[in-house]
Each structure stands twice: as structure tokens, then as C-alpha cells.
Amino acid sequence: MFDFRRTCNCNALNKSNVGQEVTLSGWVHRRRDHGGLIFIDLRDRYGLTQVIFDPKLSKEIHEKAKVLRSEWVISIKGKVRPRSEGMANPNLNTGEIEVEVLDFEILSPAKTPPFSICDERIDVSEDLRLKFRYLDIRRGEICKNLAMRHKAMLSVRNFLDSQGFLEITTPILSKSTPEGARDYLVPSRIYPGNFYALPQSPQMFKQLFMVSGMDRYFQIAQCFRDEDMRSDRQPEFTQIDAEMSFGTPEDLFVIFEGLLKKLYKDCLNIDIPTPFRHMNHKDAMENYGTDRPDLRFDMKLIRLDDIAKKSSFSIFQEQLKAGGVVKALCVKGGADISRRVMDEYTAFVKEFGLSGLATVKRTDKEFTTGIAKFFTEDLQKELLEKTKAENNDLIIFAADKEDRVNQSLDHLRRRIAKDRNLIDKKKLEFLWIVDFPMFSFDEKENRLKSEHHPFTSPNFDDIKLLDTDPVKARAQAYDIVLNGYEIGGGSQRIHSSELQHKIFQILNLSEKDIQNKFGFFIEALQYGTPPHLGIALGLDRVVMLLCDTDNIRDVIAYPKTQKATDLMTASPSEVSQKQLDELKLKVQK
Amino acid sequence: MFDFRRTCNCNALNKSNVGQEVTLSGWVHRRRDHGGLIFIDLRDRYGLTQVIFDPKLSKEIHEKAKVLRSEWVISIKGKVRPRSEGMANPNLNTGEIEVEVLDFEILSPAKTPPFSICDERIDVSEDLRLKFRYLDIRRGEICKNLAMRHKAMLSVRNFLDSQGFLEITTPILSKSTPEGARDYLVPSRIYPGNFYALPQSPQMFKQLFMVSGMDRYFQIAQCFRDEDMRSDRQPEFTQIDAEMSFGTPEDLFVIFEGLLKKLYKDCLNIDIPTPFRHMNHKDAMENYGTDRPDLRFDMKLIRLDDIAKKSSFSIFQEQLKAGGVVKALCVKGGADISRRVMDEYTAFVKEFGLSGLATVKRTDKEFTTGIAKFFTEDLQKELLEKTKAENNDLIIFAADKEDRVNQSLDHLRRRIAKDRNLIDKKKLEFLWIVDFPMFSFDEKENRLKSEHHPFTSPNFDDIKLLDTDPVKARAQAYDIVLNGYEIGGGSQRIHSSELQHKIFQILNLSEKDIQNKFGFFIEALQYGTPPHLGIALGLDRVVMLLCDTDNIRDVIAYPKTQKATDLMTASPSEVSQKQLDELKLKVQK
Secondary structure, eight states: OOOOOOSSOTTOOOGGGTTOEEEEEEEEEEEEEETTEEEEEEEETTEEEEEEEOTTTOHHHHHHHTTOOTTOEEEEEEEEEEOOTTOOOTTSTTTTEEEEEEEEEEEEOBOOOSSOSSOSOOOOOHHHHHHTHHHHHHTSHHHHHHHHHHHHHHHHHHHHHHTTOEEOOOOSSBOOOSSSSOOOEEEOSSSTTOEEEOOSOOHHHHHHHHHTTOOEEEEEEEEEOOOOOOTTOOSEEEEEEEEEESOOHHHHHHHHHHHHHHHHHHHHOOOOOSSOEEEEHHHHHHHHSSSSOOTTSOOOOEEOHHHHHHSOOHHHHHHHHTTOEEEEEEETTGGGOOHHHHHHHHHHHHTTTOOOOEEEEEOSSOEESTTGGGSOHHHHHHHHHHHOOOTTOEEEEEEEOHHHHHHHHHHHHHHHHHHTTOOOTTOOOEEEEEOOBSEEEETTTTEEEESSOTTBOBOGGGTTHHHHOGGGOBBSEEEEEETTEEEEEEEEBOOOHHHHHHHHHHTTOOHHHIIIIIHHHHHHTTBOOOOEEEEEEEHHHHHHHHTTOSOGGGGSSSOOOTTSOBTTTTBSBOOOHHHHHHTTEEEOO | OOOOOOSSOTTOOOGGGTTOEEEEEEEEEEEEEETTEEEEEEEETTEEEEEEEOTTTOHHHHHHHTTOOTTOEEEEEEEEEEOOTTOOOTTSTTTTEEEEEEEEEEEEOBOOOSSOSSOSOOOOOHHHHHHTHHHHHHTSHHHHHHHHHHHHHHHHHHHHHHTTOEEOOOOSSBOOOSSSSOOOEEEOSSSTTOEEEOOSOOHHHHHHHHHTTOOEEEEEEEEEOOOOOOTTOOSEEEEEEEEEESOOHHHHHHHHHHHHHHHHHHHHOOOOOSSOEEEEHHHHHHHHSSSSOOTTSOOOOEEOHHHHHHSOOHHHHHHHHTTOEEEEEEETTGGGOOHHHHHHHHHHHHTTTOOOOEEEEEOSSOEESTTGGGSOHHHHHHHHHHHOOOTTOEEEEEEEOHHHHHHHHHHHHHHHHHHTTOOOTTOOOEEEEEOOBSEEEETTTTEEEESSOTTBOBOGGGTTHHHHOGGGOBBSEEEEEETTEEEEEEEEBOOOHHHHHHHHHHTTOOHHHHHHHHHHHHHHTTBOOOOEEEEEEEHHHHHHHHTTOSOGGGGSSSOOOTTSOBTTTTBSBOOOHHHHHHTTEEEOO
């Protein structure tokens, strides 16, 4: 049998190897027939090497090579020689040499793939690429991303190990709990009618480690949510999940800034400066309309309620009377934004429920055009002071309910930054958002919901507000934001059993639900629980940013579609009646 | 607020710290009142430190400390001082010092735990320990095992990274396939009546990585099997799962011997010699009756068909006529085994279906007692030659179907070794078992089954046997055995689409099943597949052996019972009607 064990990979040979006999194995990347010779670029994950079938060396070998086509897998034995004068390829590590083939074996022929493997850009649907995922990975881009993901995971693990964190695996066959998103369920065969749930996060398990005295835990954990998906979500996703005892958020920030510093150094050889900035939730919402501001560019939201009230623009008056707000963006040099583009922006913010936008331009003397006439000279002065507008700037106003104004101007701010190239792609703007509110009021369900999750500790100063005005209570929760993406979040946890019970009551859970779903946890807290806190970083998103892609499927080996299907294996799929019978399940038509 | 952030852990202080002011946080391990002083051993994961509440230093603090009980969580500020003459404890890292408390805070009181945390041995059921798993972990033993597991996983990851393997996560929401054990199913909400399955192993996913050209893959992967469990099995278990291209078993053996060498060095500081021994499957069955022989002691099975045939012992004759075999163990010095013990051994082998055992003892002159009289003088000579029996040895015979004899004598061999202390506990006998058969005949289902799995390549020399006598075909499969435990196994895979299809046919799968379940995979092999091979090591079992325990639940943070329940969270459990309705599922009564 032909010994296909390579002596090196396809990215290894250079001038220093000239004269050596080697074995290379890989895929036929490109094939050229030229002057009676057959040239093949042989490819593996590591690179390309040019190999030559020369009838002068062996007629038989050259003849046998004629059948070779793209993507066939072959193994060759040959001799390394320098490329002829002027034929070196400086873009390849192996560009100075080629290998003349003395013998070879076809290890596997290949059907013509449904899309090109060797062209950098292909024009096929993502669905086709997902169906033939193994070929899409072979194209190189996804393979590189997966290698980056591997590097990132290993960097995280070694860093957290160096900080005394132990990686401990928690169960996938877990328990369904009512708070949070929809669970994936797993029917039990031994106890028909009972179900496991796939974990949405290892939250209670990791807090119980702290009760155990494990002190510092982490896990790169698979988590699951059965939700109708936005484009950057997957039904299964991966968290860098950690928990520590006897610390405060400041301790945790130092550790996780260290983790991100190490990660960027290991993966991209970039030094990121620490410590990161902090911003409280209220300021983020006020100045950026979002709790994950992109700080790579300026252009804050400017509150103009006072000025708007004094203007004669009736829409402002109406919105303010209805409890709304007026906020604005000042676009530097934005006077050149055309009417057509402004129409696009208006259509864009309508997606977020805003009825319209108003504008004024600044000349070196005054505000003109748009709604300028509704501002008196004095009011214009006030506007100038607030907006710090300069000649040729454009002010864009939005008036509506605060939520809607914030959401619209946040999106518009980022859209304009993109359109006007305001973003320095090389910048990495990390930011901790702190002082989140404990609860938000859910109008649909007519009850309070946890802004973070029900295990989050209130700010110790605000515990008294829980009885009087819980919506005002701040949580000891924090998010970490990078360039406008929330890449993680966490909190100081409740370590008092009574307080934990009270929070469930505030969330309007029945005593029965509290006991059934969380009873064991509330009891656990009574056996001596240290103060503890934690964080979870979204690994998929972190890797996405490391790989500079905005498609989460590009950093997952076998992703699901937005309909939660795997097109490659055709999953989910029907199962046998025997399987359903064993689970005592019947599917309703 | 009291600042509970410790300046060091409870295992850090020694004589060099005398005079320093420190903050320690932890659990009250033991409390002693002595001469008006309160002594507390403060405990965390790292160790113990003795702290003293002295009324001479502060009456108030001493008074406040009177309420402290076992397992309360406290934080103390104090000053390090040397212990008084003769009071040092050489068994503790902190045994030369103590800390006089200047101030402290109760972070969390504790109910009396259901079992003792500080006693080394407790006499409670495993069920109670599992229900309060977080307290059982706190007791220390499990915590140490989990720390070892962390260390082992990190060692494996760094080693495989150094060998060019990339860790790539494969889906948990996977596809149900008919071969192998029973799947756990996950109902799809979006496609009612369709199901995902939790993976029994990432087998096809990892082979597709090889089709992708990923070259070397690994993953510490969660796997799932819905089987009625033996005591050392869990419904979810963890595999060190790897696959590589362009290699042969010999290449793989070198890498994974390196992995185990590194693992034992990192975890236990033991140097294990490599390369490991090889034994073919046939020899293992012949000489040890099992494909996972414990080589820490000798006492091979000895085949005695020829001698038995010539003896006048009718049971031997009957069994041989019925197609059975006669094999024996020679127990060195076993003449002292009492009748009572032999009766126990007879009862023991009955569990494996064997009807009985026969014996003879060796004196320096002859075989006596038991069935000795059925052997002529000449036959005794032959028996002596075969068994190499010495004075005071005991020969134990078994006669029955080969399977039954092998299984019985394998178990008896290990039982006797344990009873007679033949096992050097320090020995690590690693062994590769090779040349497994491709198939075994399943009498129940009246068809061939894969001995390893259907992706295993036949020995290239035996491919022709597939058409004529498939049971004789050897597989390119291998197991790795340590001290009688199978800790992993793998194989060279089929990389030809046609051969893969043929194997499914031999396994009697219908063309429809082949297409529905494996169609995508058989197609994938047609696009240029390199020769590849892989292995999976059972992480749980490897860690079990590292931790020197024989209970798999001792190395898993939150294990399931043999009925696949989690006693701590009470899972599986009932779910709401709303959840079932969303999945369009009905539970049959």
C-alpha cells in the first residue's frame, strides 16, 4: 500500500528544503497543463505547495495524473526543487519551491462541488453553503474563524486557570424553570410526563458552587433558548461563564479586563489599555439612547426639552404635553445631507415607531431651514449653546415617548456614523455599564420583571426601596460593551435566602412556583453562603468581533438557520413510532 | 459596610506573616471555647486558619462571637501571631500561626447541615448526599476531585493544542440516527412532530471536519445515552474526542500515549513509560477472557480442551461435545483457599451463567483432591506442563460455552487477585487492544452488528471477506485499557463512500433508512475525503482513575442517580400545559 503519511504539511517547504525527498498529502486546489507538464497546487489547512508531473521524469506517472481534477485527495512523493527564474510567488510561504512528483496515489476522487472551493468570493445562497457546510469550511474563511475560536477558548481557559478559577462542567439535562426565555425540553423515558430542560445558563448551578465553597468557578458552557430568532442569535450558544466568592464588582472588573487583554494579545497581538471606562445606565440612556453605546465616535444625544417647550413648533408641544421628550443629534458638517438621504433616515426611524424627524442647519450666523423659524433669536442662542453646533452642522430632532426617541436616535446615530465613515475600525472601545435598574415593568404581563435576572442583588443602599418603589431600585448589575455590542453581563448575587425569596415575591411568582422551581435553591442559601458575584461573556459574539465578521454563523462550526434547522443533517426530523411510544408521547395534529 | 475582601486565603499564612494585619473570609469549620477564649478554625477551599476571639483584646468582639456556629460564613480582620509553645500543628500549612481577631462580620448564618461537613467519614445514604450535593462538595473530597478534573481537562487541551489539534464545538441539538443506543430527543416547537436528538458522540460531525480539511480536531464533548444504567454509567458523559487526517493507528498511538504521559505528569507527577504494549483482541480473549485485561497481575486463563478431552470427568466431555471449552486458572499458593471461599467463588461465577467450578491442588509430587482422580498419571504430566503449577498451587477449571467461560474466569481472576492482594496499586498497566472483529452476530435481532461502530474501516487485507465471511473480517479498531478499565477506543474510518454504503447494507439497514439518516454523510464522502482516524477517551473514567475512586459520581459535579434523576433540583419534573401545547405534544396515560 502507498504510504500516505506526509513528511510535512503543504505550507512547510522553502528553499532550505531543496533536494529533499518529501511526501505531501492534500487536495487538488488548482490544476494547470502547461508545455506538456501538469502543475497542481496541492492544498491542506496550512497552505499550498506547487507539485509538478513531468513526463520526462516518468511517463507513467504523468499519464496517471491526467485524470486528476479539483478537490481530489492525493498523496505524492517527490523531490523539492527551486522554481525557475521569475516564477517565484512571493505571496506563498512555499512560493520559492516546487516538488517534482516521483510517485503518487489517488486517495479519494471528488464529485464537482456545488460551489467553488478555490475562488475567494462565491455567489450562492447561505442556505446552500449551510447544506454543504463541510465544503464551505473547506473554502478557508470559516476554517480560519474556527481556528481563532479554538485559540480564544484556550486563551480564556489558561487565563482563568491562572486566576484560580476551576472549570467545572454542569449538567445539560437540567431543570425547567419559569423565569426567562422558553426552554428546550427533553422527555424522560423512565418518568413519562416528566421532562428535563436544556439550560439557558448554568446560573443556579454556579451559584451553588459558591455555596459549596468552590470559591472560583468558570465554564465555557453550552446554553439553549427556544426563541424566535433574531439574525445574530442561535438556539444553542456558548458562554464564558464565571462566578467568584468574597469579591465585589471592582475585583471582577480587574480580572475580566485582564482576560480580555490576554485574549486580544493571544489572538490578534493587540494590546488593549485597561482599566476600561465605566458609565452608569442612566447616563448611557440619556447620552446614547442605549445601554450599549458605541464609543468609537462622538455625536451624543442632546436633550432639548426646555428649548423645545419654548419653541413655537406645535409637534414638540404636543409630545411634551403627552409626557414625551425632545432630543437631538448634532451631525458635524451634516449640512450636506441631501433631502433624499433625510427621507431615508425618516423611513429608517419609522421602523422603531418614530413618526418623523425635524432638522435645522447651522450657518456661521444662525440656524436655518427646516424648523428653524420656530425658534426665536434668543432660543437659537440657547440651542447653539446646548448643541455646540458649528458652521455646516445639521441638527436632527426627534420628539416622542422617551423609549422611542432613545431607540430611534441610537439607531440613527450608528447609521449616520456608518454612512459618513465616522468609525475608526481599528478602535476597540470597551466600557462597563453599571447601576442598572433592578426591575422594569412588563405592561403585557402587568408585573415587574428582572432587568438582569432574579438572582441579582439590589444596590445595598436601595434595599429599602424594594418595599416602597422597587422600579427605582438599582441593581448591582453590570454589562461589558465593546464597540456597541454587549459582549457580556453579570451581577453581584443575592446571598441571603430571605432577600432571594422576597425578590421572587416582587416578581409576582406564586408561593407554589417559588417552592417547586426554586425551593431547593432558597434552602441552599440557608446553609452558609458567601457573598458572591459573576459574569457571562458571549463567546460567539466575542469571537465574531475577533474575526471581524457580523454573521454569528461564521464562527460556529455547524450553525442552525433562523428557523432553528440544521440544513446539513436535515435536523430536526421525524423519529420512529417506537421512540415516541417509549416516551409515552403523542404528537397532536 | 464591612469590607469582606480577603487579603489572602485560609491556607496562606505562616511564620513569615507574623505581625501583619489580614482579612480572612470563610466558613466556621470547628469552634472551641477554652479558658475564656473562642478558637475557630476558619475554612475555605484552600485550607484552614485558626482565629482567636480574646476578651482581653475586645470584650465586645468576643461577646459577638459567642453566637457563631459551624458553617456560618464570616469575615475577620486581625493580626497574625505565632502559636504558643507546643501548640503548633505540623499537619497544617498555617499550623505555626493564629490570627487574633480585631473585628469581624457575620456574612451568612447557617442552619445545621443534614450531615457533618468537617468529619472525614459520614454514615449517610448517597441519596442524601446527592440531594444536598452543594454541601457534599463542601466536605472536600468531591471538591478535590473536581479540581483534579479541571486540571486534567486543561492538561489535555494544552497538549492537543501543541499537537496541532483544534478544539471545535459541535451541536448538542443534533439528529437522531438509528444505530447505537437510545437517543434523548428534543421536540421542535417550530416543526411539531419533529425532533432533535442529543448526540451519543460527535462521530459524523468530526468525520465531516476531516472532509472539510480541518486536519486535526478535538473536543471535550458532552454525550448522551438514554439507557438503563449500570452503576458506572451516567446519562450524560464526557469524551475526549479527537480525529485526524492522513495518519495510521501507529501515528495516533504515539500522540495519545503522549497525552496520557502528560496527563499523569501534570495531575499526579507520575512518569509513565511509553510506548504501551499492544495485544490483539483474539489473544486478549484467549488469555484473559476479556478485551480489557488487568495486567497488574499475571494468572492467565489456560486452555485445557485437549487434556480435558482425555480425562474421565464426564462434565468436561459433555461440554466439549456441546461445542464448549475447558479453561482454567492456576492460583499461585492457592491450596490454602478454603471450601467456604470456593463455595463463594462458585456462587460468584453463577452470576455469569456458569454452572460450577472444579479444582485440583498441586503438591510437590502430584495433583490431588477435587477432580484429580479423573486424570491419569500421564495426563497429570500434561496438565503440569500446561499450567506450570508448583507446590501448593490451586487449579480452578471452568467448562461451558466459550463466552461464558471467558466472562466467568475473567471476573473470577480479578476477584481472586483482589482477595489475595495480588495487585500492586501503584502500577499503571496501559495497553492497546487491536484487531477487533468488524461485526458480531446479534441473535436477538438476527443480524450483524458493528463491534465498534459502522464508520470503522475493515482491515485492508480483509475487505474481500465482507462478501464471503464478514464475521471473520478484522476491523482497524483499537481500545486503550488501563488496569482492567477500557478508557477509550477508536478506529481508522472508512473514507470511501461506496464502502461506507456497503457496510450499512451488511448491517441490514434498509435503503430508506440509509438515505434518511446517513444520506448526507455518504454524499459528503464523495467530495474528496482524506484517510482519517480517531479516538474517544472517557474523561469521567480517566478522572476516576486519577482520583483513585471507583464511583463515577464522585468526579461529576452534579451527577444523576441510576434512575437518571437529579435529586438536588428534582429533575426531571412536570412542565406546564402551555409548554406542552407549544410543542403540540400530549402525554399518554
